[in-house]
Amino acid sequence: MTFAVMTEPPGSAPDPARMSIAVPTYRRPVELANLLRLVLSQLGDLPTDDVRILVIDNDPDQSGRPVVAAIGSAAVSYLQERRPGVAAVRNRALREAWSDDVLIFIDDDQLPDDGWLRGLVSAWRFSGEAVAGPVVSEVPQDADGWIRNGGFFDRSYRNSLVTGDEIDEVATTNLLLDMRAIRSRGLLFDERFGLSGGEDSLFTRTLTRSGARIIWAAEARVLERVPANRLSRSWVSRRAISSGNGVARVRLALEPSANGRLRTRMSLMTAGLARCGGGAIGAVGGMLRRSDATRGRSTRTMLRGVGMFLGSLGITYLEYAREGRRWQFGSGS
Numbered sequence: 573m574t575f576a577v578m579t580e581p582p583g584s585a586p587d588p589a590r591m592s593i594a595v596p597t598y599r600r601p602v603e604l605a606n607l608l609r610l611v612l613s614q615l616g617d618l619p620t621d622d623v624r625i626l627v628i629d630n631d632p633d634q635s636g637r638p639v640v641a642a643i644g645s646a647a648v649s650y651l652q653e654r655r656p657g658v659a660a661v662r663n664r665a666l667r668e669a670w671s672d673d674v675l676i677f678i679d680d681d682q683l684p685d686d687g688w689l690r691g692l693v694s695a696w697r698f699s700g701e702a703v704a705g706p707v708v709s710e711v712p713q714d715a716d717g718w719i720r721n722g723g724f725f726d727r728s729y730r731n732s733l734v735t736g737d738e739i740d741e742v743a744t745t746n747l748l749l750d751m752r753a754i755r756s757r758g759l760l761f762d763e764r765f766g767l768s769g770g771e772d773s774l775f776t777r778t779l780t781r782s783g784a785r786i787i788w789a790a791e792a793r794v795l796e797r798v799p800a801n802r803l804s805r806s807w808v809s810r811r812a813i814s815s816g817n818g819v820a821r822v823r824l825a826l827e828p829s830a831n832g833r834l835r836t837r838m839s840l841m842t843a844g845l846a847r848c849g850g851g852a853i854g855a856v857g858g859m860l861r862r863s864d865a866t867r868g869r870s871t872r873t874m875l876r877g878v879g880m881f882l883g884s885l886g887i888t889y890l891e892y893a894r895e896g897r898r899w900q901f902g903s904g905s
Contacts, residue, residue: 585700585750587619588673588693594665596658597680598630601639604680608643611678615647617690619697626668628653628661636680656894657766662744662775666760672751677744682707682794691792692748695735701785702776703748704739705792706730715803722868724808725798730788737788740780744772746794753784762825767890768900770818774825781826809875814891816844816876820883840884847877 593611597604608625615623625648629636632654640650653664662677669675676692678684688705695703709725719725733739759779765771780786801807820840827833851874858867879889888900 585673585697587697589620590622590672591618591620591624591674591676591693592665592669592672593623593625593676593678593689594662594669595625595627595678595680596630596661596665597627597636599633599635600680601635604636604639605643607678607680607682607684608639608645608648610684611689612643612645612647614684614686614689617687618693623647624649626651626665628664628668630656630658630661655763655766657763657892658769659761659763659766659771662761662771663763666754669751670755675749675751675754677747677749678794679745679796681799682745682796685793685795688792688794691735691789692746695787695789695792696748696750699736699785699787700750701787702750702753702779703787703789703792704742705746705789705794706733707743707746707794707796710795710797712798712803715798716805717864718805718868718871719803719808721865722808722872723865724812724868724872733788733790735788735790739786739788741773741777742786744775745796746792747772747776747786750784753779757782757784764825765818765821767892768818768821768888769814769891770822773818774822777822777826809871810889810891812872812875813879813882814889816847816879816881817883817887817889818879819876820844820880821888824883837884840880844877844879844881844884847873847880849877851875851877 595607611625627636627640627648628651630653634652637650640648651664651668653661665675665677674696692703692705707727709727711720711725759775761771761775765774776786823836823840824833827836851870854870855867855874858870886902890898890900
Protein backbone atom coordinates (compact mmCIF):
# COMPACT_ATOMS: atom_id res chain seq x y z
CA MET A 573 0.00 0.00 0.00
CA THR A 574 1.32 3.46 -0.87
CA PHE A 575 0.05 7.01 -0.84
CA ALA A 576 1.11 7.88 -4.38
CA VAL A 577 -2.54 8.50 -5.34
CA MET A 578 -4.32 10.56 -2.71
CA THR A 579 -7.86 9.27 -3.08
CA GLU A 580 -10.13 9.44 -0.06
CA PRO A 581 -10.82 5.95 1.32
CA PRO A 582 -13.37 5.28 4.06
CA GLY A 583 -11.96 6.42 7.39
CA SER A 584 -9.59 9.02 5.97
CA ALA A 585 -9.22 12.22 7.96
CA PRO A 586 -10.41 15.68 6.94
CA ASP A 587 -8.04 18.61 6.90
CA PRO A 588 -6.92 19.35 10.47
CA ALA A 589 -8.57 22.38 12.06
CA ARG A 590 -5.88 22.72 14.71
CA MET A 591 -2.39 21.27 14.93
CA SER A 592 0.49 21.45 17.40
CA ILE A 593 4.15 20.58 16.85
CA ALA A 594 5.88 19.77 20.15
CA VAL A 595 9.63 20.21 20.54
CA PRO A 596 10.95 18.84 23.85
CA THR A 597 14.26 20.53 24.64
CA TYR A 598 17.01 20.43 27.24
CA ARG A 599 20.11 22.64 26.98
CA ARG A 600 20.54 22.54 23.20
CA PRO A 601 20.06 26.18 22.20
CA VAL A 602 21.99 26.03 18.92
CA GLU A 603 20.28 22.85 17.75
CA LEU A 604 16.90 24.19 18.84
CA ALA A 605 17.34 27.38 16.80
CA ASN A 606 18.27 25.39 13.69
CA LEU A 607 15.27 23.11 14.08
CA LEU A 608 12.77 25.92 14.60
CA ARG A 609 13.89 27.72 11.44
CA LEU A 610 13.46 24.55 9.39
CA VAL A 611 10.03 23.76 10.83
CA LEU A 612 8.80 27.32 10.32
CA SER A 613 9.87 27.18 6.68
CA GLN A 614 7.52 24.23 6.12
CA LEU A 615 4.34 25.59 7.68
CA GLY A 616 3.12 26.83 4.29
CA ASP A 617 2.90 23.19 3.17
CA LEU A 618 0.09 22.47 5.63
CA PRO A 619 -3.65 22.44 4.89
CA THR A 620 -4.38 24.62 7.93
CA ASP A 621 -3.29 28.00 9.23
CA ASP A 622 -3.95 27.10 12.87
CA VAL A 623 -0.55 25.62 13.77
CA ARG A 624 1.39 26.07 17.00
CA ILE A 625 4.99 25.11 17.66
CA LEU A 626 5.32 24.31 21.36
CA VAL A 627 8.87 24.47 22.68
CA ILE A 628 8.71 22.61 26.01
CA ASP A 629 11.85 23.23 28.01
CA ASN A 630 12.91 20.82 30.77
CA ASP A 631 15.88 22.99 31.75
CA PRO A 632 15.45 24.70 35.15
CA ASP A 633 17.60 27.54 33.76
CA GLN A 634 15.25 28.02 30.80
CA SER A 635 18.01 27.93 28.18
CA GLY A 636 15.41 27.62 25.43
CA ARG A 637 13.59 30.86 26.28
CA PRO A 638 16.04 33.29 24.58
CA VAL A 639 16.09 31.04 21.51
CA VAL A 640 12.32 31.35 21.12
CA ALA A 641 12.50 35.10 21.75
CA ALA A 642 15.18 35.49 19.07
CA ILE A 643 13.13 33.52 16.54
CA GLY A 644 10.36 36.08 17.06
CA SER A 645 7.51 34.12 15.49
CA ALA A 646 3.95 34.23 16.77
CA ALA A 647 3.64 30.57 15.79
CA VAL A 648 6.26 29.53 18.38
CA SER A 649 5.37 29.37 22.07
CA TYR A 650 7.73 28.76 24.96
CA LEU A 651 6.68 26.54 27.88
CA GLN A 652 8.73 25.32 30.81
CA GLU A 653 8.10 21.90 32.31
CA ARG A 654 9.69 21.83 35.77
CA ARG A 655 9.23 18.13 36.45
CA PRO A 656 12.39 16.37 35.24
CA GLY A 657 12.22 13.66 32.61
CA VAL A 658 11.13 13.39 29.01
CA ALA A 659 7.89 11.58 29.88
CA ALA A 660 6.74 14.62 31.89
CA VAL A 661 7.60 16.85 28.93
CA ARG A 662 5.67 14.67 26.50
CA ASN A 663 2.68 14.60 28.84
CA ARG A 664 2.80 18.40 28.98
CA ALA A 665 2.60 18.40 25.19
CA LEU A 666 -0.41 16.06 25.28
CA ARG A 667 -2.19 18.30 27.78
CA GLU A 668 -1.48 21.43 25.74
CA ALA A 669 -2.74 19.78 22.54
CA TRP A 670 -5.57 17.72 24.06
CA SER A 671 -8.30 19.44 22.05
CA ASP A 672 -6.29 19.56 18.80
CA ASP A 673 -6.75 17.33 15.78
CA VAL A 674 -3.06 16.50 15.42
CA LEU A 675 0.05 16.58 17.62
CA ILE A 676 3.50 16.07 16.10
CA PHE A 677 6.64 15.30 18.09
CA ILE A 678 10.14 16.09 16.85
CA ASP A 679 13.34 16.28 18.92
CA ASP A 680 15.36 19.45 19.35
CA ASP A 681 18.53 17.99 17.77
CA GLN A 682 16.93 16.91 14.49
CA LEU A 683 16.91 18.45 11.03
CA PRO A 684 13.76 17.71 9.00
CA ASP A 685 14.05 17.25 5.25
CA ASP A 686 12.07 19.45 2.90
CA GLY A 687 8.60 17.98 2.76
CA TRP A 688 8.79 16.45 6.22
CA LEU A 689 5.57 18.05 7.48
CA ARG A 690 3.80 17.49 4.18
CA GLY A 691 4.76 13.81 4.28
CA LEU A 692 3.43 13.25 7.80
CA VAL A 693 0.17 15.14 7.27
CA SER A 694 -0.52 13.61 3.84
CA ALA A 695 -0.22 10.11 5.30
CA TRP A 696 -2.50 11.09 8.18
CA ARG A 697 -5.13 12.60 5.88
CA PHE A 698 -5.14 9.39 3.86
CA SER A 699 -5.23 6.97 6.78
CA GLY A 700 -6.75 8.83 9.73
CA GLU A 701 -4.14 7.14 11.94
CA ALA A 702 -0.92 7.92 13.78
CA VAL A 703 2.08 8.37 11.45
CA ALA A 704 5.82 7.89 11.97
CA GLY A 705 8.75 8.79 9.74
CA PRO A 706 12.40 7.73 9.47
CA VAL A 707 15.18 9.16 11.61
CA VAL A 708 18.59 8.87 9.95
CA SER A 709 21.67 9.22 12.16
CA GLU A 710 24.74 10.80 10.59
CA VAL A 711 27.99 9.64 12.20
CA PRO A 712 31.17 11.59 11.34
CA GLN A 713 33.64 9.71 9.15
CA ASP A 714 36.44 10.34 11.62
CA ALA A 715 34.51 8.66 14.48
CA ASP A 716 36.02 5.64 16.21
CA GLY A 717 35.72 2.73 13.76
CA TRP A 718 34.49 0.49 16.58
CA ILE A 719 31.51 2.83 17.03
CA ARG A 720 30.89 3.72 13.38
CA ASN A 721 31.05 0.15 12.09
CA GLY A 722 29.46 -1.40 15.15
CA GLY A 723 26.01 -0.09 14.24
CA PHE A 724 25.44 1.74 17.52
CA PHE A 725 23.44 4.45 15.71
CA ASP A 726 22.09 2.26 12.92
CA ARG A 727 18.35 2.41 12.18
CA SER A 728 18.58 0.72 8.79
CA TYR A 729 16.31 -2.11 9.97
CA ARG A 730 13.42 0.12 8.86
CA ASN A 731 14.91 1.09 5.49
CA SER A 732 12.78 -1.51 3.74
CA LEU A 733 9.53 0.03 4.96
CA VAL A 734 7.43 1.92 2.42
CA THR A 735 4.80 4.54 2.96
CA GLY A 736 1.65 2.89 4.23
CA ASP A 737 3.29 0.00 6.08
CA GLU A 738 2.05 -0.56 9.63
CA ILE A 739 4.38 -0.69 12.63
CA ASP A 740 3.67 -1.76 16.20
CA GLU A 741 6.14 0.44 18.04
CA VAL A 742 8.18 3.57 17.33
CA ALA A 743 10.10 6.29 19.11
CA THR A 744 8.36 9.64 19.48
CA THR A 745 11.23 11.51 17.83
CA ASN A 746 9.32 11.82 14.53
CA LEU A 747 5.71 10.96 15.21
CA LEU A 748 2.29 12.38 14.38
CA LEU A 749 -0.54 11.49 16.73
CA ASP A 750 -4.21 11.64 15.81
CA MET A 751 -5.53 13.24 18.98
CA ARG A 752 -8.98 11.67 18.56
CA ALA A 753 -7.32 8.29 19.10
CA ILE A 754 -5.40 9.56 22.12
CA ARG A 755 -8.41 11.24 23.72
CA SER A 756 -10.68 8.24 23.23
CA ARG A 757 -8.16 6.03 25.03
CA GLY A 758 -7.07 8.54 27.65
CA LEU A 759 -3.43 7.74 26.92
CA LEU A 760 -0.50 9.39 28.67
CA PHE A 761 3.20 8.61 28.87
CA ASP A 762 4.23 6.53 31.89
CA GLU A 763 6.36 8.83 34.04
CA ARG A 764 8.09 5.89 35.72
CA PHE A 765 10.10 5.85 32.49
CA GLY A 766 10.93 9.55 32.59
CA LEU A 767 14.59 9.23 33.62
CA SER A 768 15.25 5.87 32.02
CA GLY A 769 13.77 6.17 28.53
CA GLY A 770 11.42 3.64 26.96
CA GLU A 771 8.34 5.77 27.60
CA ASP A 772 7.75 6.13 23.87
CA SER A 773 7.96 2.39 23.20
CA LEU A 774 5.46 1.71 25.98
CA PHE A 775 3.14 4.48 24.76
CA THR A 776 3.10 3.39 21.12
CA ARG A 777 2.79 -0.31 21.95
CA THR A 778 -0.16 0.49 24.21
CA LEU A 779 -1.69 2.52 21.40
CA THR A 780 -1.40 -0.23 18.79
CA ARG A 781 -2.49 -2.96 21.21
CA SER A 782 -5.69 -0.99 21.77
CA GLY A 783 -6.54 -1.27 18.06
CA ALA A 784 -5.05 1.93 16.63
CA ARG A 785 -2.57 1.80 13.76
CA ILE A 786 0.75 3.56 13.26
CA ILE A 787 1.45 4.16 9.57
CA TRP A 788 4.92 4.66 8.10
CA ALA A 789 5.62 7.75 5.95
CA ALA A 790 8.97 7.20 4.22
CA GLU A 791 8.97 10.75 2.84
CA ALA A 792 8.82 12.35 6.30
CA ARG A 793 12.54 12.00 6.98
CA VAL A 794 14.59 13.77 9.64
CA LEU A 795 18.36 13.81 10.05
CA GLU A 796 20.08 13.43 13.40
CA ARG A 797 23.73 14.48 13.47
CA VAL A 798 25.42 12.55 16.24
CA PRO A 799 27.27 15.06 18.46
CA ALA A 800 30.85 14.62 19.58
CA ASN A 801 29.87 13.95 23.21
CA ARG A 802 28.12 10.74 22.10
CA LEU A 803 31.03 9.39 20.10
CA SER A 804 32.82 7.69 22.97
CA ARG A 805 32.88 4.00 23.75
CA SER A 806 31.63 4.67 27.25
CA TRP A 807 28.58 6.60 26.00
CA VAL A 808 27.51 4.05 23.39
CA SER A 809 28.07 1.25 25.90
CA ARG A 810 25.77 2.93 28.42
CA ARG A 811 23.19 3.51 25.69
CA ALA A 812 23.28 -0.19 24.73
CA ILE A 813 22.68 -1.21 28.35
CA SER A 814 19.87 1.33 28.60
CA SER A 815 18.28 0.04 25.40
CA GLY A 816 18.17 -3.56 26.60
CA ASN A 817 16.97 -2.44 30.00
CA GLY A 818 14.13 -0.48 28.40
CA VAL A 819 13.05 -3.45 26.28
CA ALA A 820 12.68 -5.58 29.40
CA ARG A 821 10.82 -2.97 31.40
CA VAL A 822 8.38 -2.22 28.58
CA ARG A 823 7.57 -5.89 28.13
CA LEU A 824 6.91 -6.26 31.85
CA ALA A 825 4.79 -3.10 31.99
CA LEU A 826 2.61 -4.41 29.17
CA GLU A 827 1.89 -7.69 30.98
CA PRO A 828 -1.32 -7.29 33.04
CA SER A 829 -1.19 -10.41 35.22
CA ALA A 830 1.21 -11.49 37.95
CA ASN A 831 1.65 -14.92 36.38
CA GLY A 832 2.27 -13.34 33.00
CA ARG A 833 4.91 -11.02 34.46
CA LEU A 834 6.63 -13.99 36.10
CA ARG A 835 6.77 -15.85 32.79
CA THR A 836 7.99 -12.73 31.05
CA ARG A 837 10.73 -12.22 33.65
CA MET A 838 11.98 -15.76 33.13
CA SER A 839 11.93 -15.32 29.36
CA LEU A 840 13.82 -12.03 29.62
CA MET A 841 16.43 -13.52 31.95
CA THR A 842 17.06 -16.34 29.49
CA ALA A 843 17.19 -14.02 26.50
CA GLY A 844 19.45 -11.55 28.31
CA LEU A 845 21.92 -14.22 29.35
CA ALA A 846 21.95 -15.66 25.83
CA ARG A 847 22.77 -12.24 24.40
CA CYS A 848 25.50 -11.73 26.98
CA GLY A 849 27.14 -15.04 26.14
CA GLY A 850 26.76 -14.83 22.38
CA GLY A 851 27.85 -11.22 22.28
CA ALA A 852 30.94 -11.90 24.41
CA ILE A 853 32.02 -14.76 22.14
CA GLY A 854 31.46 -12.61 19.05
CA ALA A 855 33.40 -9.69 20.54
CA VAL A 856 36.41 -11.91 21.25
CA GLY A 857 36.21 -13.29 17.73
CA GLY A 858 36.05 -9.78 16.30
CA MET A 859 39.08 -8.76 18.33
CA LEU A 860 41.06 -11.77 17.10
CA ARG A 861 40.08 -11.04 13.49
CA ARG A 862 40.64 -7.31 14.00
CA SER A 863 37.17 -6.59 12.74
CA ASP A 864 35.71 -3.38 14.20
CA ALA A 865 32.28 -4.20 12.81
CA THR A 866 32.10 -7.66 14.38
CA ARG A 867 33.58 -6.53 17.65
CA GLY A 868 31.33 -3.46 17.92
CA ARG A 869 28.09 -5.23 16.99
CA SER A 870 28.85 -8.16 19.28
CA THR A 871 29.68 -5.84 22.16
CA ARG A 872 26.42 -4.00 21.62
CA THR A 873 24.55 -7.33 21.70
CA MET A 874 26.32 -8.31 24.92
CA LEU A 875 25.58 -4.99 26.63
CA ARG A 876 21.94 -5.01 25.55
CA GLY A 877 21.76 -8.48 27.10
CA VAL A 878 23.16 -7.09 30.35
CA GLY A 879 20.50 -4.39 30.38
CA MET A 880 17.76 -6.89 29.56
CA PHE A 881 18.82 -9.29 32.31
CA LEU A 882 18.95 -6.52 34.92
CA GLY A 883 15.59 -5.19 33.76
CA SER A 884 14.08 -8.64 34.24
CA LEU A 885 15.12 -8.39 37.90
CA GLY A 886 13.38 -5.03 38.32
CA ILE A 887 16.60 -3.02 38.15
CA THR A 888 16.34 0.21 36.14
CA TYR A 889 19.18 2.09 34.47
CA LEU A 890 18.47 5.83 34.79
CA GLU A 891 20.13 7.04 31.59
CA TYR A 892 18.77 10.58 31.93
CA ALA A 893 19.41 11.10 35.63
CA ARG A 894 21.02 14.52 36.03
CA GLU A 895 22.80 13.78 39.25
CA GLY A 896 23.06 11.07 41.86
CA ARG A 897 22.64 7.36 41.30
CA ARG A 898 22.25 5.74 37.90
CA TRP A 899 20.60 2.53 39.06
CA GLN A 900 17.24 2.10 40.72
CA PHE A 901 16.14 -1.11 42.41
CA GLY A 902 12.47 -2.07 42.44
CA SER A 903 11.19 -0.04 39.48
CA GLY A 904 7.60 -1.10 39.93
CA SER A 905 7.40 -2.69 36.49
